[in-house]
Amino acid sequence: MAKWKEFGVDLSESSSAAPTFERLAPAKPDERPKDNICYMCDGDNNLKMLVTVQTDKGPVRLCGPHCYFIMYSA
Numbered sequence: 619m620a621k622w623k624e625f626g627v628d629l630s631e632s633s634s635a636a637p638t639f640e641r642l643a644p645a646k647p648d649e650r651p652k653d654n655i656c657y658m659c660d661g662d663n664n665l666k667m668l669v670t671v672q673t674d675k676g677p678v679r680l681c682g683p684h685c686y687f688i689m690y691s692a
């Protein structure tokens with residue numbers, strides 16, 4: 619769980635997500651910024667539902683559990 623925090627995982631509703639985006643962006647400079655884009659549906663991330671998953675491709679931001687399950691079922 620500590621590793622999640624290193625990548626700016628924010629699963630709480632109250633804390634600000636803005637600073638976490640800046641920490642995430644340099645992690646994958648070769649890809650388009652997805653700090654506020656859902657990896658699955660390209661939609662804007664709902665900050666209340668934001669889920670960041672650590673994968674073999676690096677941290678992936680999803681707009682919510684919906685796309686989280688899509689990714690794991692794919």
Ligand SMILES: [Zn+2]
Pocket residue numbers: 656657658659660661680681682685
């Ligand atoms: Zn999505």
